[in-house]
Amino acid sequence: MGNLKDCIAVVTGATRGAGRGIAVELGAAGATVYVTGRSTRAQPAPAYGQILSLSGMDRLPGSIEATAEEVTAAGGRGIAVRCDHTDEADVAALFRRVEQEQGRIDLLVNNAWGGHEVFDGVFQAPFWERGMEQWDPFINRGVRNHLLASRIAAPWMVRRRRGLIVTTTFWDRDRYMEGNLFYDLAKSAMTRLAFGMAQELRPHGVASVAVTPGWMRTEFVLAGHHTDEAHWREKPALARTESPRYLGRAVAALAADPQVFARTGQVLRVGDLARSYAFTDIDGRQVPPFELDAHA
């Protein structure tokens, strides 16, 4: 993995899940990582949806401080900053702090995602049977928050004519997420956001890409299957999952790639990046890209 010891990164929504995996892998490559989220040790995580209630728990472990400590233990420097990414004042204060402490930002990872917190246990349903209460967590805590962070970080990158914005999403060759219109809308908008930002940043030497993992064994997914990272192999349904660190390795490889600008505007699958940059998941497997029809 490339050396990121001079990299100043912000990873949004990094108390758990994909964000945590990305932050820790950036740390392993030596980066300074601002770990953001709402959950602190003093203020526990918000409750998740029905799938966790079904398994007897509605709160997941994780805090910005715990992830920041993991980043530092991995070899980087983790800095925990409480930030609700829907709140413009919080987001402005986050980036002000990064500017005061570092004077620059090299990598922004747009990842905070509210969709899972309202998951109702229904995997597929026609849109007219889903409630409008899904709009806010899926769109405002999935797309608006990324635009909000990016429009504050972009001017600093533009001034230096360098930088990378990574937006995590789910994308499978433009296939429709059957029975999940809200999810599909949110993910399509994120992917398009990364593309649109790339067009406007291109003349300024700044890159923007969307990165799509496969099905990840996040704390949410593991709890929904009544298991944990030590025992997931006992669950046949999780056979093709990957760890969030696999996505983290993809982001670290992109951040360390001097040719990353050649990829600007693209949506990149973690399984493809693993082949291209020759990395594996934490268990040594090179998990192929997730394809919807292969899982139908």
Ligand SMILES: NC(=O)c1ccc[n+]([C@@H]2O[C@H](COP(=O)([O-])OP(=O)(O)OC[C@H]3O[C@@H](n4cnc5c(N)ncnc54)[C@H](O)[C@@H]3O)[C@@H](O)[C@H]2O)c1
């Ligand atoms: N889990 C998977 O298998 C999977 C697969 C493909 C793509 N993805 C995508 O990866 C991204 C991350 O998903 P995840 O699975 O890690 O989700 P998650 O629910 O496990 O984690 C989301 C993180 O964002 C934080 N967050 C939510 N709202 C926030 C807010 N307002 N301010 C700050 N932080 C906030 C949460 O607290 C949490 O730390 C999403 O775009 C998701 O669609 C996930």
